[in-house]
Amino acid sequence: MKYQSQKVAKLYFIAAIGLFVGQILFGLIMGMQYVVGDFLFPEIPFNVARMVHTNLLIVWLLFGFMGASYYLVPEEAETELFAPWLAHLMFWVFLAAGAATILAYLLVPYAALAELTMNDLLPTMGREFLEQPTITKIGIVIVVLAFLFNIGMTILKGRKTVVNLVLLMGLTGLAVFFLFAFYNPTNLVMDKYYWWWVVHLWVEGVWELILGSILAFILIKTTGVDREVIEKWLYIIIAMTLITGIVGMGHHYYWIGAPEFWQWWGSIFSALEPIPFFMMTVYAFNMVNKRRRNHPNKAAVLWALGTAVMAFLGAGVWGFLHTLAPVNYYTHGTQITAAHGHMAFYGAYVMIVLGMISYSMPLMRGRELCNSARSQSLEMWSFWLMTISMVFITLFLTAAGILQVYLQRFSDNPMDFMVVQDKIALFYWLREITGVIFLIGLIVYIASFFIGQDEPEATVEPLK
Amino acid sequence: MEKSKWPPGDLVIWIFIMAELLVFGIFFAAYAFTRANHVELFNTYQATLDRNAALINTLALITSSYFVVRAVAAIKMDDSRKCFQWLLAALFMGLVFLLVKGIEYQHHFSQGISLSTNTFYMFYLSMTFFHFLHVILGMVILIAVALKARAGGYSARQHDGVETGASYWHMVDLVWMVLFPLVYVMN
Numbered sequence: 001m002k003y004q005s006q007k008v009a010k011l012y013f014i015a016a017i018g019l020f021v022g023q024i025l026f027g028l029i030m031g032m033q034y035v036v037g038d039f040l041f042p043e044i045p046f047n048v049a050r051m052v053h054t055n056l057l058i059v060w061l062l063f064g065f066m067g068a069s070y071y072l073v074p075e076e077a078e079t080e081l082f083a084p085w086l087a088h089l090m091f092w093v094f095l096a097a098g099a100a101t102i103l104a105y106l107l108v109p110y111a112a113l114a115e116l117t118m119n120d121l122l123p124t125m126g127r128e129f130l131e132q133p134t135i136t137k138i139g140i141v142i143v144v145l146a147f148l149f150n151i152g153m154t155i156l157k158g159r160k161t162v163v164n165l166v167l168l169m170g171l172t173g174l175a176v177f178f179l180f181a182f183y184n185p186t187n188l189v190m191d192k193y194y195w196w197w198v199v200h201l202w203v204e205g206v207w208e209l210i211l212g213s214i215l216a217f218i219l220i221k222t223t224g225v226d227r228e229v230i231e232k233w234l235y236i237i238i239a240m241t242l243i244t245g246i247v248g249m250g251h252h253y254y255w256i257g258a259p260e261f262w263q264w265w266g267s268i269f270s271a272l273e274p275i276p277f278f279m280m281t282v283y284a285f286n287m288v289n290k291r292r293r294n295h296p297n298k299a300a301v302l303w304a305l306g307t308a309v310m311a312f313l314g315a316g317v318w319g320f321l322h323t324l325a326p327v328n329y330y331t332h333g334t335q336i337t338a339a340h341g342h343m344a345f346y347g348a349y350v351m352i353v354l355g356m357i358s359y360s361m362p363l364m365r366g367r368e369l370c371n372s373a374r375s376q377s378l379e380m381w382s383f384w385l386m387t388i389s390m391v392f393i394t395l396f397l398t399a400a401g402i403l404q405v406y407l408q409r410f411s412d413n414p415m416d417f418m419v420v421q422d423k424i425a426l427f428y429w430l431r432e433i434t435g436v437i438f439l440i441g442l443i444v445y446i447a448s449f450f451i452g453q454d455e456p457e458a459t460v461e462p463l464k
Numbered sequence: 465m466e467k468s469k470w471p472p473g474d475l476v477i478w479i480f481i482m483a484e485l486l487v488f489g490i491f492f493a494a495y496a497f498t499r500a501n502h503v504e505l506f507n508t509y510q511a512t513l514d515r516n517a518a519l520i521n522t523l524a525l526i527t528s529s530y531f532v533v534r535a536v537a538a539i540k541m542d543d544s545r546k547c548f549q550w551l552l553a554a555l556f557m558g559l560v561f562l563l564v565k566g567i568e569y570q571h572h573f574s575q576g577i578s579l580s581t582n583t584f585y586m587f588y589l590s591m592t593f594f595h596f597l598h599v600i601l602g603m604v605i606l607i608a609v610a611l612k613a614r615a616g617g618y619s620a621r622q623h624d625g626v627e628t629g630a631s632y633w634h635m636v637d638l639v640w641m642v643l644f645p646l647v648y649v650m651n
Contacts, residue, residue, distance in 0.1 A: 240480070271487065272483070
């Protein structure tokens, strides 16, 4: 760690991991409710569990991205953070707002929460992923603006690198697209049309820039490959991402009442969205193969390679599976979507945040280069436990989805939704069991921060 | 002159070019398959397009590609000034293309034609407009190369940038060479 102010990232990372645990617990509760319908009812109804599961995911990833930025930007810009106090202040504001919102979801009926927070003054609630009360949304905007200001000023006063500029571009896009959370037209088609601009233009567009720049940073640090080489790849990857992702997002417009040309535009452009992810995989492995040195933080390199592979599989391959309009006609909103959502979020965004934590946390906790061999070994165990269980969760959900599509929509005698749900319960059980293994992986991950801390740093053979 | 390396320009631009060609290729294939099912519709509305304008544009792009070739040849002779001038000429032809295409679009839009009018127009407008954007991007790249050439940033020994820009521009030209017969002429 070269600059004192980078250390503010630690707070953000700790909060991110804490909320991650919450997300997984609610995922397990919900997974149980798929098969035991009244599990924890009426305390935690399914819709509330789902809301908490998805909202926590987004909030903890935002914490992760902010932490990653606070760590990476000063180091790239070669200057202290513009206003470390602001980063501290915003952390507590964000955490308090986030925690209060989640508690409110759990303790107050949703309609009462809407009334309590005066949703009717500026109605924004009630839409998937955007369930937060308007006041929380305003809070998010303030936190993100302060964060962008802080990061932007740091970049302005320091060295301008491609990694920093791409990151800033991604973060700015994140802020801009969130503003559509406040746009709530009465026309249902228009409402849906712009609703997709928030979370989905994030994950298929600007977040990929964030992913690309964090990955580039980790690769520069751990492989010692020339910055110029890595930057060139980054350029090409983000160009392809933006070309395919922004128009490709139209694959959500097939059946919402938008003009028919979206079936063509959405199909063609989104079919190419795997390309930038594939390039990212090729590039990550290439850079590691061309490395100038062996970095002793093997766990961080593992996460970096892991995210490249899993993002390609989850976002790329599993996205392509149901992106063409004629296929999506049958698969829309089935468990195929859930399978894709799980692996894509884990592969692209969870793993990159964990990778950044893996690289930077030891340094922020006073290590020279990396954790002890024992901590790293635990961390790598957690990598495999979580990643393999996510692969199986995805496979089980895909199987459930294929059956669901067939029984409910494709066969000669289509069955009711709930009848089909009963028939595919076996896969939900398997998914739930795999989910428990994921949780064990997460516990091992957290343990790796405590076990082996008093042992000396791991070392590696220098590259021949 | 030293032995030319293969591929010319930066390898990364070739990855980009291949990806771009893939996008257009899928569009062309989709067009061909859809046309096979709606031959009459496609033939009827194809007749409403301005073939002369498209021919002018074809010539404009071929000429500009030739100028770009001359620019690369000039820099290989270490002549930055000539290189800059040829690039300007190529950019001028690019401008001609944008202008002619713009007039065509204006004509269509004044008749109330949009992406939702019918499948033929959906393909015609999508593919030509996507290409139109590539002409603009290609011109931005050529401008950047031209400015660097004028400042003496390239030489006979080091002119990767010129070749990179030229390669991309040829791709833009090539796509039009397929688009023109496919959309305007074949019936």
